[in-house]
Amino acid sequence: MTTHDHPRRAAAGTGRGTTHYRRAEILESGLAVFGALGFDEATVEDITRRAGIAKGTFYLYFDSKDHVLGALWQRSVDALLVRAEAILGDGAPWWDTLDRLLAGIIDHALEHTVLRRIVYRSANARALRICRASDERVIAVLAAFVTRGAQDGAFRTTHPHWAGRMLYRAIDALLRDQISAPAPADAQPLVRSVLESAHRTLGDARPASPPPHPHPLRKAPPCLDSPSPTSTSASATSTARRSGTPGSWTPPASSTAPMPNTASPTAT
Structure with missing residues (x-):
């Protein structure tokens, strides 16, 4: 399971477009909050306040602030x-x-x-x-x-x-x-x-x-x-x-493999 495939994702929003938009909005808010406060000091409440959403809405998309940072990096x-x-x-x-x-x-x-x-x-x-x-x-x-x-x-x-x-x-x-x-x-x-x-x-x-x-x-x-x-x-x-060329390129399987799902949420 990847950070893109959260187990409660289907419950978020009324359609795929709404889900994608809301998730991207949380990511951008997380990036702004982490940049301003530092990751270690930031909390889920800081992210939800910045995004203008309820804390429950956050957990429809992400388990924790760690999950947000991982999704940004991915x-x-x-x-x-x-x-x-x-x-x-x-x-x-x-x-x-x-x-x-x-x-x-x-x-x-x-x-x-x-x-x-x-x-x-x-x-x-x-x-x-x-x-x-x-x-x-x-x-x-x-x-x-x-x-x-x-x-x-x-x-x-x-x-x-x-x-x-x-x-x-x-x-x-x-x-x-x-x-x-x-x-x-x-x-x-x-x-x-x-x-x-x-x-x-x-x-x-x-x-x-x-x-x-x-x-x-x-x-x-x-x-x-x-x-x-x-x-x-x-x-x-x-x-x-420079002799020789790579020719047609097929990326190794691990280049497109999903990132392992994170463990249980951490308290923030």
């Missing part, structure tokens, strides 16, 4: 997977695809700095477990891509699955440091550093060429914590030195 991950799978399905050369994929992960994170700061600053173990479960879907996609590239001879690494997981974890740790810092994170040096390390990890010591973005790389913008549109930028740089 929504962000869903949008990232849409972007990633579009990049992977373009059939560009392996190295160009890798550059676009990793740059896309960074770009997406910086578009969702408010949500990420909330999660990074939370001490709630249950909420963090929910978010990590969603992260595994992205890790599975990246690890599968690196494994396929190694099998095709484009990447050179002894354990490609581990290399893919390591790349994501390294990027996530770097983003955590940069987004949690007082000064806004600057995307351009982040992308350059990540691509340089990724190329060396996967056996290409030559300098990477950061892919073109739909907008110039810049410091993290204000809150844009809604599903991001799929990037339509295409990379045409350094193609001559």
